Amino acid sequence: MGQRDTGNGLEHSAMHLLHRAGQFANDIFLLEASACHLTPRQFTVLATVGESEGLTQTDLVEKTGIDRSTLADIVARLLSRGLIKRKRAKQDGRAYEIRLTRVGVKTLSEAQPRAMAADTRLLSKLPPSKREEFLESLNLIVEGGKD
Template identity: 90%
Template sequence: MGQEDSGDGFDRSAMHLLHRAGQYANDVFLLEASACHLTPRQFTVLATVGELEGLTQTDLVERTGIDRSTLADIVARLLSRGLIRRRRAKQDGRAYEIRLTRVGIKTLSEAQPRAMAADTRLLSKLPPAKRQEFLESLSLIVQGDKD
């Protein structure tokens, strides 16, 4: 009895397959973007801050879906690498605005084409006609989390 025919149902479990697909996506990103020394989540935070400078950590949690404690760790790591800076928000003195540094802008610009290459590599596993539907299905799952 091969691994594919284990009878445990994991090959039909959406939760398990999404987890495995996430692991594979992480591996592909790390392979494509290894020169940038960013994890996929660090890239996501940098890209989000790059789109809308001055977001607070709470804004980043809402926009990225990364949980608060993980995001705090990511922000600390990006701060220590000099990729972002933070300062007190004008609207709320308890919150910090996050901005890219020059090094952060350079790192993001180097990482963006590599992240796109990772996406292309991931989607290449699917027939071209199914790629858009796949992305739309993933979006539906993610949006369901916000309901």
């Protein structure tokens, strides 16, 4: 005999569903932006640097929520591809300021519409009336996690 759904399965687990939704979002991004050869996190770092040139890696950790060791790996990869450059920060000689190179600016400008297409494709799975509420709910979770 099959088990009855008691309402306590994975379909009611916020952590599980967020993880699965994240996997789905990652897959969509990779499909939409494959020509740019960026991962979603690499795009996030490039976009953040593009908005605020001269951020340190510590600033990027705070702004993106990417942990230090992962961010260090992303920065190393972006450096090796010539998409970013770094120099010692004037206010703290131990830190590096991160800036986009010309190639990084070009790559970011090519990736941005593709990232927007990925967002549109992802949100298209929701009824139009729920999309803004969904984004607001995600923002509440993210902002609440900063406390």
